[in-house]
Amino acid sequence: xxxxxxxGFQDILPPEISVWQRxxxxxxxxxxxxxxxxxxxxxxxxxxxxxxxxxxxxxxxEKEMYTFxxxxxxxxxLRPEGTAGAVRCFVEHGLHNLxxxxxxxxxxxxxxxxxxxxxxxxxxxQIGVEAFGAAQPALDAEIIAMLNDFLKSIGxxxxxxxxxxxxxxxxxxxxxxxxxLFFRDKISGFCPDCNRRYNTNILRILDCKVERCVELRGGAxxxxxxxxxxxxxxxxxxxxxxxxxDVPFSLNANLVRGLDYYTKTTFEVTSEHLGAQKAVAAGGxxxxxxxxxxxxxxxxxxxxxxxxxxxxxxxxxxxxxxAAPKVFVATLGKQADTEGLxxxxxxxxxxxxxxxxxxxxxxxxxxxxADRIGAEYAVILGENxxxxxxAQWKNLKEGTQGEVALTELQAFFAKA
RNA sequence: GUGGGCGUAGCUCAAUGGCAGAGCACUGGACUGUGGCUCCAGUGGUUGCGGGUUCAAUCCCCGUCGCCCACCCCA
Numbered sequence: 465x466x467x468x469x470x471x472g473f474q475d476i477l478p479p480e481i482s483v484w485q486r487x488x489x490x491x492x493x494x495x496x497x498x499x500x501x502x503x504x505x506x507x508x509x510x511x512x513x514x515x516x517x518x519x520x521x522x523x524x525x526e527k528e529m530y531t532f533x534x535x536x537x538x539x540x541x542l543r544p545e546g547t548a549g550a551v552r553c554f555v556e557h558g559l560h561n562l563x564x565x566x567x568x569x570x571x572x573x574x575x576x577x578x579x580x581x582x583x584x585x586x587x588x589x590q591i592g593v594e595a596f597g598a599a600q601p602a603l604d605a606e607i608i609a610m611l612n613d614f615l616k617s618i619g620x621x622x623x624x625x626x627x628x629x630x631x632x633x634x635x636x637x638x639x640x641x642x643x644x645l646f647f648r649d650k651i652s653g654f655c656p657d658c659n660r661r662y663n664t665n666i667l668r669i670l671d672c673k674v675e676r677c678v679e680l681r682g683g684a685x686x687x688x689x690x691x692x693x694x695x696x697x698x699x700x701x702x703x704x705x706x707x708x709x710d711v712p713f714s715l716n717a718n719l720v721r722g723l724d725y726y727t728k729t730t731f732e733v734t735s736e737h738l739g740a741q742k743a744v745a746a747g748g749x750x751x752x753x754x755x756x757x758x759x760x761x762x763x764x765x766x767x768x769x770x771x772x773x774x775x776x777x778x779x780x781x782x783x784x785x786x787a788a789p790k791v792f793v794a795t796l797g798k799q800a801d802t803e804g805l806x807x808x809x810x811x812x813x814x815x816x817x818x819x820x821x822x823x824x825x826x827x828x829x830x831x832x833x834a835d836r837i838g839a840e841y842a843v844i845l846g847e848n849x850x851x852x853x854x855a856q857w858k859n860l861k862e863g864t865q866g867e868v869a870l871t872e873l874q875a876f877f878a879k880a
Numbered sequence: 881g882u883g884g885g886c887g888u889a890g891c892u893c894a895a896u897g898g899c900a901g902a903g904c905a906c907u908g909g910a911c912u913g914u915g916g917c918u919c920c921a922g923u924g925g926u927u928g929c930g931g932g933u934u935c936a937a938u939c940c941c942c943g944u945c946g947c948c949c950a951c952c953c954c955a
Binding site: 528545580657741769770772774796832842844847856860863 | 912916
């Protein structure tokens, strides 16, 4: 093999594409009912946009970004996620001047230089959703309900919907201090990763999977007990609204998002039928990010859906569609080859999927091909048919055959 | 970045320190112009790449690249 796609990059071929198209169509039809509009964003942004929003000490920024200098010596980065670019877009175009909230979605590839594994690629596709300009828990509830609607509409059940609040810039620092106090004396007993987390992102100790760490962190202060009144009310109202809207969820006090910009509500949808990378969608509030980007103080919330992971799940539920032509036109002889092309075109003009023979093969091999590509009908056109002005039609599913005048072919297949 | 497993035909996989194979798929034939079933034949390989050991390496050793899985982290 001389060439292969770069590590962590993959081709998506026709049998799989039908699942992707189904996902995209379902997303559009659900999102439009919630008033979300599609936007198309650049795949490259100024590097600083991601550093400022995602956070300097996150893995994404520290080691996973495809960053390079363009010919104008600007540092640019292939987007590792969509929210930063969406916020940049919102601020750049002054979209806060439009009635609030403004609601958007987008779909496309993201890039992270990571070691590939099941459900993880260096180029991966996300459908992203962002809503700007409403601080009320009603918006959180709606956006989560919309995600739930979407997942139901493509036929996915048995997903885990987890919810948490990580507080705001008032209560989170207090909570972090409480965690530092709790772990200070016992951190040396934790795994090396947790010792690193103690300094970089202490919240992450709460979802370490190492058995010893799970035991040792028993009794650690829960975020729910440290939310300020404002955040606690927001969260309580949200859970109440989700119950009203019949959105099932479970609380997970250890649900921590890795990106710095999240505030208050965080949520994640996972499946047990994926590998270790089991999150199919995740998101949360980011009330400070628009201001951070130079816009007015504008609360916002969003989520992202992992397309590959969703497609993997959907393929186990719904088999990929096998699309097949209505008619295969088999021809024998130069003159019939030409006439066959003309017939093919006229049937296509009637809206049918028609495949011509490209000439030169035996009738036997042409019919074999017609069968293998799953055509419903074959039209047979040779010297006899040309001279009589009548083609043979054959129903390949039922094995029936008959004659039809060349001038009647369109009418024949319009009814067939 | 770390750890483990695996690289042989388009796909799924055999094989052995001594001529590189099967099934499926593809093309054709048996059946001068009638598919599916059957039978026959054909196309297709620098055994991922590079080096080493050896009379001889697909096999053993080293390196490298790729794939898979897990950690970290994340959609």
